[in-house]
Amino acid sequence: MNTQAVAAQGVIMIDGVPLKEQLARAERKKKITAFMLVVPLLAFIIFTFVIPIGNMLTRSVDNPRMTNQMPSLIDDLLLWDGKELPGEDMYAKLFQDIQWNIENGTIGRIATHVNYRMPGARSMIVKSKRKLKKIKGPPYKEQMIEAEPRWGELHTWRILQQVSDPLTSSYFLNAIDKDYDIDGNVVAQPEEKQIYVTLFIRTLWISALVTLLTLILGYPIAYLISTTPPRISNLLIIMVLLPFWTSLLVRTTSWIVLLQTQGVLNDIMVWIGLIADDGRIQMIYNLNGTLVAMTQILLPFMVLPMYSVMKTIPLSQLRASQSLGATPFRTFFRIFWPQSIPGIGAGGLLVFVLSVGYYITPALVGGSSGQMISNQIAFHMRSSLNWGLAAALGTIMLVGVLVLYWLYDRIVGIDNMKLG
Amino acid sequence: MALPSYTGPLGRIWHYTFLVICGVVFFILMAPIMVIIPLSFNAEPYFTFSEGMLRLDPDAYSLRWYQDVLGIGEGTGSNRGHEWAFSARNSIIIAIFATLLATTIGTLAAVGLSRPQMPFRRPIMALLISPLIVPIIITAAGMFFFYSKVGLAYSHLGVVLAHAAIGTPFVVITVTATLVGFDETLIRASASLGAQPLRTFFKVILPLITPGIVSGALFAFITSFDEVVLIYFLADADQKTIPIQMWSGLRQQISPSILAVATLLITFSVTLLIAIELLRRRSERLRGMSPQ
Known part of the structure; x- marks a missing residue:
């Protein structure tokens, strides 16, 4: 073999594998060994430190309450265009969810949650709880509006939709002293809450x-x-x-x-x-x-x-x-x-x-x-x-x-x- | 910094002013720690020097706060001593296990990170050191939610894992520092003499990096031993440690027993500091550096 051939193919070792390849293989093995030594700590830090912190950070935008508490209504509500009052169908689902929450004793949580955005919503929901008991069957829309006129207002439904979004930016707004007003606009917090x-x-x-x-x-x-x-x-x-x-x-x-x-x-x-x-x-x-x-x-x-x-x-x-x-x-x-x-x-x-x-x-x-x-x-x-x-x-x-x-x-x- | 003979009068004045400034800074560094020690022997339940103490009247000094803390002696009538002993036991157990865990996996990782073939060295290193930089309150909040979810909160195991996580950066830093300038030919020499990689590790690498490991372990230990916030979030009464008891003591009514505990802790840190200093010198000697 002349020198030109050697230059073209590289040195061939005794077992027939080119030196270059053997070297690359050895290097790769060393690389893997080095990495394997780091793996236990890396896994440990990811499990005990990175995931917990990442998980916690999602809470800053996470808004799971309505998704969990309004299982029937939530999908329709999020798709609702907000232009006119929803139909009988959605009222029926709302009624069903409210009943479900009353049975589970979780209606107070919803009331508090909606109340963040719509002052007075708490008493509205708690009061209608009593009146809704009388409703035995369809049509739900008319009976619910009769029991609590605010259920017939577009505004109530818009707020309900807003607070049901599974992602919320309101915590971040609060963190920079801003908040949504009743119409969903971003406004500054009242003076005494700007801290x-x-x-x-x-x-x-x-x-x-x-x-x-x-x-x-x-x-x-x-x-x-x-x-x-x-x-x-x-x-x-x-x-x-x-x-x-x-x-x-x-x-x-x-x-x-x-x-x-x-x-x-x-x-x-x-x-x-x-x-x-x-x-x-x-x-x-x-x-x-x-x-x-x-x-x-x-x-x-x-x-x-x-x-x-x-x-x-x-x-x-x-x-x-x-x-x-x-x-x-x-x-x-x-x-x-x-x-x-x-x-x-x-x-x-x-x-x-x-x-x-x-x-x-x-x-x-x-x-x-x-x-x-x-x-x-x-x-x-x-x-x-x-x-x-x-x-x-x-x-x-x-x-x-x-x-x-x-x-x-x-x-x-x-x-x-x-x-x- | 001896003054050269050609220094003028102005230079001399400045030199001594400078030394005085440095003296003041060292005083600020040391005084707060030093002032606590004599006060812990105060016979009165106050946090300041009584007149008797200033006159060096032996009656103004007593060991009552130590007796109180250690739960010995007459008439303390409280079980506070018992409480401190319980906290001390917890502190030591948690710190030992956290240190063992942090040191083992930290050392392995440091050895890997020091290999020249290590891929993605920089980002991985940054990630592994991050527990040192991320504000402890964020770590605590994250761990609180996650450990509650997986059932680790309010257990010794959870606290040990949390403390190990914030202790590992110290081990990684100190061990990689000892491995800087590590003579790679030693590994090849060992291999050429027929040693398996594992044998090489225990017979060649480990003895050389032991000082780094031990000082990293001491850092991890003191980090766990001194840690308040994670315990505050992750533990309940069963995992009460010395720092958390001091913390609640300081936030409520402070009793001079805290000064006695503080003095004991200072003694403890001085011991650790001396240990570290001796190890550092040994390490430099072993690696053939000058003792400085």
Whole structure:
């Protein structure tokens, strides 16, 4: 075989299979092995984490009540064109469904559900419940309208149709302080119910402020740690890591102990005569409490990424700059600062992402002015049981966080996430 | 950062100002944790230093809150000690199982992800790390609905699975970090000497990445041990843990017993931190890096 043939066919191995193919096969096998190692965790995360969250998010648009409670009517109702009153046929189905719900004791749920959109619908349905009992047979349309005139109004049926849509955008509208009015137009919520947009803005504002504060406090110590000899810097890193390792609740407790009106800081100020005993300052259970506690808790997340970038900056460059006649300030701003910016980006994004979702600290030390969006989600999950709204608020927050996470991956790279 | 001899007076002033600023920041970092420790020995049921404590009067200090928490000593008259012991037992059991699960599958995945042939590495990595980034309240809400549906809510198993899920990113991160710069020729050397892949894993790869595994496991452990929100959503009284008991204590009437618990937890974290630090140094030594 001459060289030209070899070039054309590739090297043939002793078992007759071309080398190229064998190599490809071996590579493929390695690929599969690598992937199989990841499969258990991937499956685990998908089952315990991704599916539950995805499932929860569908609740933000899900509107299953009428589909479940109006089994006979629902298909016709969704197809109804809404131009004129439905015929006897649909009234019969409506009657049948209402009877079915009365028997199952679920009529109250429907009444409440329709009432969201049409105030007064609750009493209308509950009242007609009694009157409808008298109806024994067809024609249902006339008898129902006679029993409750509003069943003969086009408007009632339109509302019924609107609230029966298995997909709803009303939770998302609520989440941005809007709602449907009686005619189905999108309007702003009444003034006293407009809280969520403000809350989203406040959450972003608190996160930005915390990021800025951790940067201002963290930059000097990251600089110090990265420029001192290892003997000292190891000790300093441990001082940064200790809060990182201490229970979040313990740290929040500490801030309560320090900052409350009968707390250590107020006591000290009274003792040295800075404030009068009756003039103690309210430093916690408000926005200030949230800011202070979150800044201290998140500071390590800022310092560690900055430190890992700063320690790669050669100190000889700083000396070179100074020996060439630059002042220390000029040296810092022309040499050190520009090279430390990636660390600021990494730390800043991480702190911002983490603070957007903060829940425990605001709940414990935030009072009412220091609450964030997570607290409102928890409230709707646990107390008001408005799960659709909780899901809508959660979806908006999650999308924001994922965009930041994607940015983090693009700019910093997840591989570069360091943990101490 | 020794000051070079050519520094001018202005430079000197700035240098010391800078050190003072750093001192203040370290103080802010440490003070809140440090202040809790002496206060937990307060003889009075207050959250601040009594005059006796400032005078270092031994009578102003006592172990009563520790006795209260540990359920020993006279006259506590409550079963609070019993409650804390019950929570501690739960915390430890849940954290141990969550850690075992997270560490096992996390390590396998990290080994796979570190292979150069791994397909779709970046998106898969992003997905596996996401439990660390997604706000805990969203995770909790999602798990609450889903686990209720499949019958995992209000059980130890459900809490263990939930905690394992949020613990795995730490294992993946720390183990992949130890595998960076892993010498692939070692695997080939082992294979050429006749070892099966499994034997190679246990005899060659595992000993080298053990420090990473252990520190990832410690992260997973502390994550579970310190976790409140998932427990709050997924558990009932049977799965009560130390953090959830502190949480309800802090939201209602706070008793100084909480400070005693906090001090015990701080001791615990210091121990873990030292363990991690020693492991990190060992890992760097094993991989032939300088101790720094």
